[in-house]
Amino acid sequence: EGEQRRNFSMTIAVDxxxxxxxxxxxxxxxxxHERKSxxxxxGTQGWFFxxxxxxxxxxxxxxxxxxxxxxxDSENDGEEFDDETAIGNEHDQSILPDAFGFAVRLQETEGxxxxxxxxxxxxxxxxxxxxxxxxxxAELPIEGDGVxxxxxxxxxxxxxxxxx
Numbered sequence: 689e690g691e692q693r694r695n696f697s698m699t700i701a702v703d704x705x706x707x708x709x710x711x712x713x714x715x716x717x718x719x720x721h722e723r724k725s726x727x728x729x730x731g732t733q734g735w736f737f738x739x740x741x742x743x744x745x746x747x748x749x750x751x752x753x754x755x756x757x758x759x760x761d762s763e764n765d766g767e768e769f770d771d772e773t774a775i776g777n778e779h780d781q782s783i784l785p786d787a788f789g790f791a792v793r794l795q796e797t798e799g800x801x802x803x804x805x806x807x808x809x810x811x812x813x814x815x816x817x818x819x820x821x822x823x824x825x826a827e828l829p830i831e832g833d834g835v836x837x838x839x840x841x842x843x844x845x846x847x848x849x850x851x852x
Contacts, residue, residue, distance in 0.1 A: 706742040708797035738807040743798035744839060750791040750846060753822035789850035791818070796839040806847060807834035814850040
């Protein structure tokens with residue numbers, strides 16, 4: 689009662705090595721952009737990112753964030769801290785270069801530990817894994833045009849890339 693449609697579609701995947709990727713492939717069709725002019729001089733297709741693991745999709749593209757400047761005013765109940773004990777002082781923060789960049793959010797979907805390479809259309813000058821508030825968790829190694837990322841089972845990670 690109350691149905692608005694009579695036609696429905698359903699997809700059933702059996703014995704898929706990566707069921708989450710199969711579901712995403714079904715939900716999000718490939719984007720095709722028709723051009724009236726000829727192909728660009730570099731070829732008929734291109735890419736921005738490539739991940740070498742099917743169980744690690746890019747779920748979001750995010751903007752750059754600065755390291756948070758924490759102060760303990762709300763947490764210390766009026767106690768005074770010197771520079772050595774204050775959270776968020778200049779000793780705890782790394783200086784991030786002024787550069788063009790963005791972050792990508794990766795998610796491991798199959799419950800498998802994975803070391804993956806996020807390849808970029810351009811070699812990054814710096815890469816870091818940050819928490820959801822912008823603090824650096826780890827500096828990531830840059831290997832050629834890619835960044836090596838280790839993910840634990842079901843981990844969601846923000847990877848910030850900066851370019852010169």
